[in-house]
Amino acid sequence: MQNSWISRLLPAATNTRPSEWGRAAIGVSLGTLLCVWICSQLFGTPVAIHLIGPLGASAILLFAVPSGALAQPWSIVGGYLCAALVSMCIVHFFGRNLDSACLAAGLALIIMCLLRCLHPPAGALALLVVLADPASARLGWGILAPVMLSAVCMLLVALAYNNLTRVRYPKITAQAPPAVVTPHIPGEAGITAEDLQKAMEQMDAFIDVTPEDLEALVRTSEHYARRRSIREVFAENP
Structure with missing residues (x-):
């Protein structure tokens, strides 16, 4: 019984080759770099840095597991949109605090499930939109612009890079x-x-x-x- 419990904690074997790891790693780096650079040019470096965490997580999904249901185009675009809208509604009614941030993440999950656009990094985005840095907080509802720009930019890079490297994306x-x-x-x-x-x-x-x-x-x-x-x-x- 104890050995069985311990075995469930061990990592599962990977079914991909090291060459695929390298391909995905380059895509993650290029996608994140391009998204952050464009966002910083239009909205300032502080806002871009504030969003870099969810973008990096999204990049892992879109480039490392592009066939997964959570990495499809509607998942990232719809997930980011749901997270941003829910978070701003929470901020409007409850303000910016830790309790509000946790509530926003939970509600964003429910909305994403209803709209079939579940995207795990959007949970982190919901937290960050509520607990925004001063530069991001000053944007108010305008935070939707850098959020959606980043999501669309990451998606476009994934579409181009994955298909150029002979990985079909999106999943057909x-x-x-x-x-x-x-x-x-x-x-x-x-x-x-x-x-x-x-x-x-x-x-x-x-x-x-x-x-x-x-x-x-x-x-x-x-x-x-x-x-x-x-x-x-x-x-x-x-």
Whole structure:
């Protein structure tokens, strides 16, 4: 029991090559640098520095895990917009204090879930908009301008860089044919993306993967399983 609990604390194995780490790292650096530079030119360095934390976190998602549901265009644009609007409403009614900031982050999460634009860095953005530095606080509702400019800029850099480095972005939902997890038995239905979607909903948890990705993973696993089975048959019958 104790060993099982400890094993859950250990990091999971990564399935990406070091070359992909380098590709993503360059994208994160370039995306963050460009966004902060543009923001500083238009709104001043203090405002740009104030927003650099959420931008860096967004860059990790958009360049390192561009196929994730939380890294898609609507997630970053909608997430930043929700966080900024909710935070400014909280500031209007409750002022700028730690309690208000925490309330803004929680409410922003609910709105993002309702609008299907969950983006974790937007939670940090909600905190920062409430607990703004003097330069950002003076902008008032005008803080929406640098926030949305930064979100759109990061998205444009991700669109350009990911596709130029042969990583398809944004994620395109493909209608894949039904996949079968186990050897097909006549009269028995295979697993489809719709089945996986229902299973994910039943789990009642945030899962950063699409049913189509899961279906593709199942199909690829079946392919390798069939190849392994064929090799085992030939090995047993030389």
